[in-house]
Amino acid sequence: MDESNVTIETPSGPATxxxxxxxxxxxxxxxxxxxxxxxxxxxxxDAIQAKVEKRQRWIREQRRAFETMNAVxxxxxxxxxxxxxxxxxxxxxKITSGxxxxxxxxxxxxxxxxxxxxxxxxxxxxxxxYRERAQDQFTRRLRAWTEWCEIRGxxxxxxxxxxxxKRWGSAHLDGTIALNPRLVRAPSACVDYVIAHEICHLxxxxxGREFQGLLRMIMPDAEERKxxxxxxxx
Numbered sequence: 001m002d003e004s005n006v007t008i009e010t011p012s013g014p015a016t017x018x019x020x021x022x023x024x025x026x027x028x029x030x031x032x033x034x035x036x037x038x039x040x041x042x043x044x045x046d047a048i049q050a051k052v053e054k055r056q057r058w059i060r061e062q063r064r065a066f067e068t069m070n071a072v073x074x075x076x077x078x079x080x081x082x083x084x085x086x087x088x089x090x091x092x093x094k095i096t097s098g099x100x101x102x103x104x105x106x107x108x109x110x111x112x113x114x115x116x117x118x119x120x121x122x123x124x125x126x127x128x129x130y131r132e133r134a135q136d137q138f139t140r141r142l143r144a145w146t147e148w149c150e151i152r153g154x155x156x157x158x159x160x161x162x163x164x165x166k167r168w169g170s171a172h173l174d175g176t177i178a179l180n181p182r183l184v185r186a187p188s189a190c191v192d193y194v195i196a197h198e199i200c201h202l203x204x205x206x207x208g209r210e211f212q213g214l215l216r217m218i219m220p221d222a223e224e225r226k227x228x229x230x231x232x233x234x
Contacts, residue, residue, distance in 0.1 A: 011053040024206035029062035030166035078122040088187025103129035134184040154202045168194045171201035185234040193225035
């Protein structure tokens with residue numbers, strides 16, 4: 001299986017093309033506007049181009065949505081009083097100097113104690129705390145899909161935390177669901193949407209009608225949850 005990436009020109013501009021053993025073409029617009037294509041090994045370039053051309057309107061809509069989102073997103077600060085989110089709720093940082101590094105969520109505040117409370121070190125401590133929370137939250141939510149997958153003969157979902165600058169998650173044929181730790185900042189409804197989206201990929205690797213139908217059946221408000229995720233400040 002050739003999993004190397006190449007860049008090709010398409011009716012919607014340059015795109016990264018990856019070939020795998022999947023049966024259908026997957027078209028994704030990433031948050032920076034990049035177009036990503038994952039195609040069957042045997043698919044011809046002409047067939048890939050034709051499918052991209054049919055999806056041009058959808059691609060433009062996705063890019064406009066990401067442009068709006070990126071234009072209004074402020075840079076995060078790691079100082080006392082700065083606002084950060086956890087499961088969609090806003091919390092303010094309270095930073096103090098202490099002998100040991102410690103992050104505690106209490107009331108409306110994230111209390112951070114550390115020996116040298118510089119902004120880079122505060123950021124590192126907070127990111128480590130987020131990763132711990134992500135491991136706990138995502139593991140528990142994936143566990144709820146165990147029986148659903150078992151009934152359908154699908155592999156049991158297994159969590160892998162992965163820093164992915166351009167996506168929230170991905171699914172692998174062995175049942176591994178890779179999720180971006182930053183997702184734990186988003187509302188629970190959005191977290192559950194991403195997990196449901198990736199679980200559906202265990203059944204249908206592409207984003208075709210069968211995949212969309214299954215996702216809508218599982219989560220009728222999937223599009224609204226997706227919209228909330230895309231416009232949020234996570």
